[in-house]
Amino acid sequence: MVIPRYKSMAGGGGGGGKLSPFFLLLIAIISCFATYNVLSSFLQSDTTKVSLDPSTSDPVVSMPGQFKGSGQKRLFHVALTATDAPYSKWQCRIMHYWYRQMRDKEGSEMGGFTRVLHSGKPDNLMDEIPTFVVDPLPAGMDRGYIVLNRPWAFVQWLQNVKIEEDYILMAEPDHVYIRPLPNLSRGDNPAAFPFFYITPAQHEKLIRKFYPEEKGPVSNIDPIGNSPVIIKKSMLEKIAPTWMNVSIKMKEDEETDKAFGWVLEMYAYAVASALHGVQHILRKDFMIQPPWDLKLGNSYIIHFTYGCDYNMKGELTYGKIGEWRFDKRSYLSGPPPRNLTLPPPGVPESVVTLVKMVNEASANIPGWDDGR
Ligand SMILES: *[C@@H]1O[C@H](CO)[C@@H](O)[C@H](O)[C@H]1NC(C)=O
Ligand SMILES: *[C@@H]1O[C@H](CO)[C@@H](O)[C@H](O)[C@H]1NC(C)=O
Numbered sequence: 001m002v003i004p005r006y007k008s009m010a011g012g013g014g015g016g017g018k019l020s021p022f023f024l025l026l027i028a029i030i031s032c033f034a035t036y037n038v039l040s041s042f043l044q045s046d047t048t049k050v051s052l053d054p055s056t057s058d059p060v061v062s063m064p065g066q067f068k069g070s071g072q073k074r075l076f077h078v079a080l081t082a083t084d085a086p087y088s089k090w091q092c093r094i095m096h097y098w099y100r101q102m103r104d105k106e107g108s109e110m111g112g113f114t115r116v117l118h119s120g121k122p123d124n125l126m127d128e129i130p131t132f133v134v135d136p137l138p139a140g141m142d143r144g145y146i147v148l149n150r151p152w153a154f155v156q157w158l159q160n161v162k163i164e165e166d167y168i169l170m171a172e173p174d175h176v177y178i179r180p181l182p183n184l185s186r187g188d189n190p191a192a193f194p195f196f197y198i199t200p201a202q203h204e205k206l207i208r209k210f211y212p213e214e215k216g217p218v219s220n221i222d223p224i225g226n227s228p229v230i231i232k233k234s235m236l237e238k239i240a241p242t243w244m245n246v247s248i249k250m251k252e253d254e255e256t257d258k259a260f261g262w263v264l265e266m267y268a269y270a271v272a273s274a275l276h277g278v279q280h281i282l283r284k285d286f287m288i289q290p291p292w293d294l295k296l297g298n299s300y301i302i303h304f305t306y307g308c309d310y311n312m313k314g315e316l317t318y319g320k321i322g323e324w325r326f327d328k329r330s331y332l333s334g335p336p337p338r339n340l341t342l343p344p345p346g347v348p349e350s351v352v353t354l355v356k357m358v359n360e361a362s363a364n365i366p367g368w369d370d371g372r
């Protein structure tokens with residue numbers, strides 16, 4: 001079997017250069033934010049940047065944590081970090097569509113939804129998807145690695161919005177819900193998906209630069225990224241600023257940057273949560289990743305980060321463009337057309353289901369092709 005080595009993302013690689021002045025600037029920005037928040041809690045500034053989808057604005061009754069075990073739902077807020085690039089938009093629309101299909105089903109503990117848009121300005125999906133606009137990192141600070149904006153987006157969102165739910169699901173645009181998602185966390189343990197390519201033990205020397213020995217063994221660091229994770233809001237509020245710090249420090253450290261590459265920000269979350277003594281429940285059934293996972297089983301999410309290439313005999317041709325293919329990267333500048341051709345016979349259930357779900361969403365989302 002071909003082993004996919006990286007969580008692939010569109011875009012170029014990291015840049016070079018020194019970060020330190022930017023880092024100082026960042027600290028300044030963080031303190032401005034802190035000041036702003038003290039002020040805004042007095043001024044009761046309920047943000048004007050939130051656009052509420054009428055279908056999700058009905059009141060959500062949030063239950064205090066103490067009620068757990070009483071059969072009450074422990075709702076979690078679905079937080080989707082995204083940009084305003086066409087590539088991000090069409091994935092967000094499909095993701096939000098399936099959230100709405102699953103939210104009210106039996107077994108779901110999905111609460112409200114927010115797209116945390118880290119492009120700094122509203123886009124044309126504000127009326128379709130509940131959105132909160134946050135600022136990107138100052139120009140150049142992400143060093144071409146746009147996902148470095150994610151922790152900063154969470155920091156801003158958590159500081160500026162009153163979230164009803166006690167739990168947060170950190171989600172990504174390329175997630176499709178195949179079943180209603182319950183709150184998989186237990187007590188103080190968040191739930192996370194274990195990624196086989198996140199291997200802290202194999203990078204002990206690097207990890208120790210950010211996770212000092214007195215904190216405990218490197219095995220405390222979970223093989224995870226920030227998404228999907230269901231976590232208590234109060235914990236994420238503590239972890240997010242550390243996550244941001246750690247990710248910027250890792251990016252600044254040449255050796256670490258080189259070793260972790262595109263998954264640096266995942267390591268940064270894993271280390272940051274361990275620094276706060278948080279241990280995750282590892283749920284392999286959280287999601288499947290076609291084409292490697294063939295069956296839906298009893299998992300909850302399809303993560304479509306890998307290209308799916310097949311010949312007409314239904315055989316996987318990974319790494320070679322298939323006669324039939326579905327790859328999100330084929331649609332960098334706009335949405336896939338409606339009614340994509342279904343794969344040939346023999347292609348696994350996971351891939352067939354994914355394409356059918358993309359088709360169902362695109363068929364039912366008004367204005368699918370309108371350049372969004
Ligand atoms: C982030 O890093 C700066 C500089 O090292 C430090 O002063 C600050 O306390 C850190 N904040 C968190 C939340 O780790
Ligand atoms: C989708 O495309 C197939 C051919 O690939 C066609 O038979 C079918 O009618 C189309 N469905 C819709 C809703 O356009």
Ligand SMILES: CC(=O)N[C@H]1CO[C@H](CO)[C@@H](O)[C@@H]1O
Pocket residue numbers: 067068069070071072073074109182183184185
């Ligand atoms: C899957 C899961 O663990 N869901 C739990 C979410 O929280 C409620 C309340 O504590 C439990 O009853 C569910 O079992």
